[in-house]
Amino acid sequence: MISEIKLHDLNEGRFIEEKVKEISDAVGDGIAINALSGGVDSSVVTMLGHRALGRKLRTVFIQNGLMREGEAEMVSGIFRKLGVEIEIIDARKEFLDALKGITDPEMKREAITQAFYKKVFGRIVRESSAKYLLQGTILTDVDETVAGIKRQHNVFAQLGIDPQETFGYRILEPLIQLRKDGVRAVGQALGLPQAIFARIPFPGPALAARIIGEVTEEKLTVVRKATSVVEGLLSGRGAFQYMAILHEDRVTGMRDGKRDFGRQIEIRCWDSIDARTATPTKLPFELLEKLAVDIISEVPGVVSVTYNITSKPPSTIEAV
Amino acid sequence: MISEIKLHDLNEGRFIEEKVKEISDAVGDGIAINALSGGVDSSVVTMLGHRALGRKLRTVFIQNGLMREGEAEMVSGIFRKLGVEIEIIDARKEFLDALKGITDPEMKREAITQAFYKKVFGRIVRESSAKYLLQGTILTDVDETVAGIKRQHNVFAQLGIDPQETFGYRILEPLIQLRKDGVRAVGQALGLPQAIFARIPFPGPALAARIIGEVTEEKLTVVRKATSVVEGLLSGRGAFQYMAILHEDRVTGMRDGKRDFGRQIEIRCWDSIDARTATPTKLPFELLEKLAVDIISEVPGVVSVTYNITSKPPSTIEAV
Numbered sequence: 167m168i169s170e171i172k173l174h175d176l177n178e179g180r181f182i183e184e185k186v187k188e189i190s191d192a193v194g195d196g197i198a199i200n201a202l203s204g205g206v207d208s209s210v211v212t213m214l215g216h217r218a219l220g221r222k223l224r225t226v227f228i229q230n231g232l233m234r235e236g237e238a239e240m241v242s243g244i245f246r247k248l249g250v251e252i253e254i255i256d257a258r259k260e261f262l263d264a265l266k267g268i269t270d271p272e273m274k275r276e277a278i279t280q281a282f283y284k285k286v287f288g289r290i291v292r293e294s295s296a297k298y299l300l301q302g303t304i305l306t307d308v309d310e311t312v313a314g315i316k317r318q319h320n321v322f323a324q325l326g327i328d329p330q331e332t333f334g335y336r337i338l339e340p341l342i343q344l345r346k347d348g349v350r351a352v353g354q355a356l357g358l359p360q361a362i363f364a365r366i367p368f369p370g371p372a373l374a375a376r377i378i379g380e381v382t383e384e385k386l387t388v389v390r391k392a393t394s395v396v397e398g399l400l401s402g403r404g405a406f407q408y409m410a411i412l413h414e415d416r417v418t419g420m421r422d423g424k425r426d427f428g429r430q431i432e433i434r435c436w437d438s439i440d441a442r443t444a445t446p447t448k449l450p451f452e453l454l455e456k457l458a459v460d461i462i463s464e465v466p467g468v469v470s471v472t473y474n475i476t477s478k479p480p481s482t483i484e485a486v
Numbered sequence: 487m488i489s490e491i492k493l494h495d496l497n498e499g500r501f502i503e504e505k506v507k508e509i510s511d512a513v514g515d516g517i518a519i520n521a522l523s524g525g526v527d528s529s530v531v532t533m534l535g536h537r538a539l540g541r542k543l544r545t546v547f548i549q550n551g552l553m554r555e556g557e558a559e560m561v562s563g564i565f566r567k568l569g570v571e572i573e574i575i576d577a578r579k580e581f582l583d584a585l586k587g588i589t590d591p592e593m594k595r596e597a598i599t600q601a602f603y604k605k606v607f608g609r610i611v612r613e614s615s616a617k618y619l620l621q622g623t624i625l626t627d628v629d630e631t632v633a634g635i636k637r638q639h640n641v642f643a644q645l646g647i648d649p650q651e652t653f654g655y656r657i658l659e660p661l662i663q664l665r666k667d668g669v670r671a672v673g674q675a676l677g678l679p680q681a682i683f684a685r686i687p688f689p690g691p692a693l694a695a696r697i698i699g700e701v702t703e704e705k706l707t708v709v710r711k712a713t714s715v716v717e718g719l720l721s722g723r724g725a726f727q728y729m730a731i732l733h734e735d736r737v738t739g740m741r742d743g744k745r746d747f748g749r750q751i752e753i754r755c756w757d758s759i760d761a762r763t764a765t766p767t768k769l770p771f772e773l774l775e776k777l778a779v780d781i782i783s784e785v786p787g788v789v790s791v792t793y794n795i796t797s798k799p800p801s802t803i804e805a806v
Contacts, residue, residue, distance in 0.1 A: 271738055271747065378735045415698045415735045417805040418591055426800070427591065432792055448771040454795040455766070462800055469800045472752055472792035475774040480746070480782055480789045485737040 170305055171343045178355035182214065185340040189218035192338055193298050199224045199291060199335075200300035201282075202252055204233075204241035205368050206349050207302030207341055213356040214340050215300045216250050224294055225250060228286055230278075231258035231386065232372035235394050244362060257286045265374060265381040269414075271486040274381065278371045283329070291335050299329070303339040304349060306441050345440045366397075366407045367441065367483075375486045379414030388412055391465045392431045399457055400435055405447045408435040410461070411485045419469025428469030431461050435473075436483060444478040490625055491663045498675035502534065505660040509538035509620065512658055518618035519544045519611060519655075521602075522572055524553075524561035525688050526669050527622030527661060533676040534660050535620045536570050544614055545570060548606055550598075551578030551706065552692035555714050564682060577606045585694060585701040589734075591806040594701065598691045611655050623659040624669060626761050665760045686717075686727045687761065687803075695806045699734030708732055711785045712751045719777055725767045726758040730781070731805045739789025748789030751781050755793075756803060764798040 171181070189198070200215055202208045202225050215223040225245075229238050242252040264281035268274050291299070329337045341349055346367060353363030369375040376389045392410035400408040411432040419428045433454075438444035458471040474481065491501070509518070520535055522528045522545050535543040545565075549558050562572040584601035588594050611619070650656050661669055666687065673683030689695040696709045712730035720728040731752040739748045753774075758764035778791040794801065 378737065413733070413735050415733050417698065418802045420799045420802060423799075428800070433795075446775070451768040455797075458795045458797070462796065469796070470794060470805070471796045472794045474790060474792045475753075475778045476782065476789070476791045477775075477778070478740075480739045480741055480748075482738045482740055485790070 168305060168308060168342055170345070171348060173345070173347045173351060176344070176348050176351060178352050181352055182217070182355060185214050186218040189215060189300065189338060189340060192336075193219055193222065195222075196298060197222050197224065197294060197296040198298035198300055198338070199226065199287075199294055199296040201225075201287070202227050202241065202245070203368070203370075203372075204237055204362075204365075205302070206346070206353055206363060206365050207304055209241075209245075209358055209362045209365075210349055210353045210356060211300050211302040211340060212245065212250060213248070213353070213358060217356075223300070224253065224296065226253045226255050226290060228282065229254055229256045229258060230261040230282070230286075230372065231383070232261060232278075232374045232381075234368075234373070234397075235390055244359060248357065255286070255290065257281075260285055261374075262381070262383060267380060269379050271375075274374055274486065275371055278374060288334065297335055299335045299337045301337055301339055302341050302349075304341050305343060305345050308342065309442070347440060366401075366405070369484050371486070375484045376409060377412050378485060385412055388429065388465055388467065389431075392461050392468070395460045395464055396433055396457065399453065399460065400449075403447070403449075406436045406438040406441070406444065407483060408433070408447075409484070417470045421469065426469055429467045430470040430472065431465065431468050432472045432474055432485070433457055434483070434485075436478070438478075438483075441483055444481075444483060446473070446475050446477065449473070488625060488628060488662055490665070491668060493665070493667045493671060496664070496668050496671060498672050501672060502537070502675060505534050506538040509535060509658060509660060512656075513539055513542065513618050515542075516618060517542050517544065517614060517616040518620055518658070519546065519607075519614055519616040520620035521545075521607070522547050522561065522565070523688070523690075523692075524557055524682075524685075525622070526666070526673055526683060526685050527624055529561075529565075529678055529682045529685075530669055530673045530676060531620050531622040531660060532565065532570060533568070533673070533678060537676075543620070544573065544616065546573045546575050546610060548602065549574055549576045549578060550581040550602070550606075550692065551703070552581060552598075552694045552701075554688075554693070554717075555710055564679060568677065575606070575610065577601075580605055581694075582701070582703060587700060589699050591695075594694055594806065595691055598694060608654065617655055619655045619657045621657055621659055622661050622669075624661050625663060625665050628662065629762070667760060686721075686725070689804050691806070695804045696729060697732050698805060705732055708749065708785055708787065709751075712781050712788070715780045715784055716753055716777065719773065719780065720755055720769075723767070723769075726756045726761070726764065727803060728753070728755040728767075729804070737790045741789065746789055749787045750790040750792065751785065751788050752792045752794055752805070753777055754803070754805075756798070758798075758803075761803055764801075764803060766793070766795050766797065769793070 202212045238254050245252050264277045350363050374381045377385050389412040396410040413430040416427050417430050419426045435447040436444040437447050461471050522532045558574050565572050584597045670683050694701045697705050709732040716730040733750040736747050737750050739746045755767040756764040757767050781791050
């Protein structure tokens, strides 16, 4: 049983001090490695690990082809300014190959987990002789996985998997007692810029979680463009999370006066404190129309855009 | 080229007089038949035919299994009060069989057209020795079919089909110069109740047009229930048309604290004058939330509800 630290009980300074010591004690003279995705959780872990280990921590950014537009450059630029060097590793082919032909959401997540931890990470860890992997699992990931709602990519112990035996390294999870709000507070205390600590959550399987059905390069291009439009128009409004989802279903539309059996994009925008429950943001109708118009004009093949109006539960934040 | 009669040029009384005479002249001593769906167009044709032909017109309501809840009883009740007897014909099995395994929207429409005009109607016409079919084609149906946007179920001449040769009867289309607004005005002048002449449009393929992918009895039950909720909450608000669409895509949700890979319902509600262009109705957010809550609680298996925010074009009114 993991003992939760709620935001109002969190002393950020003391938390950082304790976790830096724990990481330092565990890794000792060894080498640790961590994967930075650019999300809040992995960014906070990178900073904690960097404080604890300095050069003994190797931080990699896995370019898996499922990322948002310009993500690798943006994230490595921010960390370079903080004195942390990020190594970008191109693993696009490995992930796309692993996802080929898979339509079931749980199998997609499993394929990404396997490609990430076993194949790509396995290789990097073997080459680096690192014995420790730092990772940004938070309590909500554990809860949802244990409850059987959604398998998070970064939860092992709770699924009965021994990472040392399976992947050849030990996993340290310094954020596992926190929820998203606590992680943000620690991130701010660690000196991360707002662009990172206040960043909206983004799923482990990245844009693969935003595609219903099989993930292909063409669909990734479509959902990446729609994501840019949605994030551009919805950032700075205080919503907890917002996203574009590409449907597999095709719907009838018209283009140049002719029938066009095209694609549909679903937008979700959530109000939430901790992702455990959430309600759709009451966006002004003019903004909803602007979202639809911009997606239709900027994303080829899309003829229809919807806005999700369901609460969690029974919905979940992501569709996949 | 059909010459359009616009609403402001329409003299309802003279129009009715002319059409009654045309129908009467064409049919002479013969027998005519028409299919009443309960929509505005076929209801107006039924009244015109009844005035022109009296007992020489046989009006059938084809129960195709694709109708809304309680539709046959409601429609036949209204017409009984107007002195018009409607014969209800059970053809559910024939339509479901015809739709089996078909997922392409155009092929679905074609299957329904064939089952309707050739199989079911062919049989009824042969048995009745009717030589004339009265039908409610309007100018928008012709436009969309000719433009190749969407094949309407009731357009033949424009597709190069000779109904006499193909189906064994001649087709009379008294409303073909009108658009929806003109048809409503004629309906009111003919003494139809508001429940009919102001009724929102409903597609020829009925609930089969509200199901993405294959049409099955189970999916018809789901979309029929969702349609009841949507029509119950959105009627009387002045919208042009509103509907529930059942997606084929499944999305992750949760039920009783567990993952439930469930169904998604899309709601569309349109503001429009004549269906040629349309914009999504700016429904209050509280009503959108109420729609989602009611659908989730009343329609088994649904975990997610969206609202369409795209205009026509590039969307069309219906998804299929």
